[in-house]
Amino acid sequence: MNKRIYMDHAATTPVKKEVLEEMLPYFTENFGNPSSVHAFGRRAREAMDLARERVANALNASVDEIYFTSGGSESDNWAIKGVALANKEKGNHIITTQIEHHAVLHACQYLEKHGFKVTYLPVDKYGLVTEEQVLNAITEKTILVTIMFANNEIGTIQPIKEIAKVVRDKGIYFHTDAVQALGSVPIDVKDLDIDLLSLSGHKIYGPKGVGVLYIKKGVKIDAVLHGGAQESNRRAGTENVPGIVGMGKAVELACNNLDKRIDRLTRLRDRLIDGIMSKIPHTILNGHRQKRLPGNVNICFEYIEGESLLLSLDLEGIACSSGSACTSGSLEPSHVLLALGLPHEIAHGSLRLTLGDDNTREDVDYVLEKLPIIVNRLREMSPLFAQEKGGMKNV
Ligand SMILES: *Cc1c(COP(=O)(O)O)cnc(C)c1O
Numbered sequence: 289m290n291k292r293i294y295m296d297h298a299a300t301t302p303v304k305k306e307v308l309e310e311m312l313p314y315f316t317e318n319f320g321n322p323s324s325v326h327a328f329g330r331r332a333r334e335a336m337d338l339a340r341e342r343v344a345n346a347l348n349a350s351v352d353e354i355y356f357t358s359g360g361s362e363s364d365n366w367a368i369k370g371v372a373l374a375n376k377e378k379g380n381h382i383i384t385t386q387i388e389h390h391a392v393l394h395a396c397q398y399l400e401k402h403g404f405k406v407t408y409l410p411v412d413k414y415g416l417v418t419e420e421q422v423l424n425a426i427t428e429k430t431i432l433v434t435i436m437f438a439n440n441e442i443g444t445i446q447p448i449k450e451i452a453k454v455v456r457d458k459g460i461y462f463h464t465d466a467v468q469a470l471g472s473v474p475i476d477v478k479d480l481d482i483d484l485l486s487l488s489g490h491k492i493y494g495p496k497g498v499g500v501l502y503i504k505k506g507v508k509i510d511a512v513l514h515g516g517a518q519e520s521n522r523r524a525g526t527e528n529v530p531g532i533v534g535m536g537k538a539v540e541l542a543c544n545n546l547d548k549r550i551d552r553l554t555r556l557r558d559r560l561i562d563g564i565m566s567k568i569p570h571t572i573l574n575g576h577r578q579k580r581l582p583g584n585v586n587i588c589f590e591y592i593e594g595e596s597l598l599l600s601l602d603l604e605g606i607a608c609s610s611g612s613a614c615t616s617g618s619l620e621p622s623h624v625l626l627a628l629g630l631p632h633e634i635a636h637g638s639l640r641l642t643l644g645d646d647n648t649r650e651d652v653d654y655v656l657e658k659l660p661i662i663v664n665r666l667r668e669m670s671p672l673f674a675q676e677k678g679g680m681k682n683v
Contacts, residue, residue, distance in 0.1 A: 291605040294646065294647075296609050297491075297642040298443075303495055307494055307537045311530040336533075338533075340354045347477050350505070353477075353502055353503055355500065355503060359490070360467040363487065363500060364392045364486050367463045369510075369512055370512050372431065381407070382404060383407045384433070386411060387623070387624045388435075389436065389440060405429070409435075417446060418450075419453070430458070432463060433461070435462075438466070438472065441586060442624055444580055463482075466485050470492055472550065472581050472582050487501075492538045492541075500535065509522075553582035556648075557582055563653075583644060585642070586639070586641075587639055589663055590634060592673075593666075594637050597639055601658070606654070608639060
């Protein structure tokens with residue numbers, strides 16, 4: 289048994305060869321500090337400038353609206369805390385949803401300890417929020433609305449343009465965590481009228497430990513990291529030059545041939561979903577059937593634990609996840625699945641398979657061959673399942 293299939297691209301992705309190749313010289317011969325005025329420094333600065341230009345072009349932003357960070361978590365924290373602190377004379381109310389990434393939820397909870405009020409909007413059974421919900425939650429005191437573009441667990445894509453419009457019409461700042469969306473959904477910050485947007489390198493075949501915060505010109509935001517004058521005096525710390533170079537290339541690649549990637553992944557995804565649903569009874573697809581990320585499959589299998597499913601699949605060389613990577617290791621079911629209204633025992637049996645550029649149809653078919661056998665075996669061992677079957681026989 290040496291087949292190895294990676295279907296956990298929402299957790300992280302491998303660095304693409306083209307990305308790594310561009311990064312490598314910035315660890316060694318081009319090691320300069322971009323703040324230095326000599327040739328070494330200038331070379332690093334030029335590489336950063338190019339990366340910034342690539343990100344700006346991909347988002348339809350300008351270069352002075354692109355800020356490099358240490359990843360998606362920092363970008364989310366900066367957007368939320370930075371806007372909250374810079375605008376606290378205007379108000380202390382923030383609106384978000386119950387299904388955000390923990391980088392958003394925990395930043396909001398932290399602000400609640402410091403006098404801010406946060407509304408966590410519920411979602412429908414598909415994980416969707418509506419612009420009416422947002423509009424109804426807005427008060428005189430609202431200074432920021434932060435709603436994720438696409439969910440990392442269930443893949444649901446929000447109506448971001450419609451939501452941004454009602455928020456912007458009220459003169460309130462709108463932030464979106466687009467970490468999972470970039471490379472899977474077209475993103476044009478001008479067309480969508482977004483004020484702040486977070487990205488992460490390692491979810492788009494770039495390196496870990498680097499991200500981007502897009503900040504529209506004129507947005508009032510405080511620094512969160514204080515020190516040197518890097519990133520136009522808004523984010524201190526000597527820049528992660530190789531990481532930034534990799535981020536620039538990764539964003540460029542993610543937005544090239546977007547239609548082709550969406551089309552290919554959607555087909556693989558639908559083959560996987562349809563295969564699982566037709567081969568395995570007592571399954572529930574989580575998230576929306578169409579308004580979902582092209583590579584996302586999230587399914588609950590009744591009567592079994594996601595964790596045991598995960599381990600059995602791993603033994604067959606299939607890598608995926610149950611709930612989110614951040615919550616695995618804890619026994620609490622995912623806050624996202626609970627927000628959909630699933631009961632605890634069903635939320636426990638969830639499996640997330642996220643497809644990426646390296647997956648093939650053969651990979652999907654391999655999963656479709658192994659998964660029903662594993663689910664069957666686990667169900668045979670499940671007292672709940674035996675009870676149910678016994679009960680049915682008696683009917
Ligand atoms: C992974 C992820 C993050 C965090 O990004 P890091 O670069 O790992 O800090 C934030 N939001 C979403 C939706 C994610 O999937």
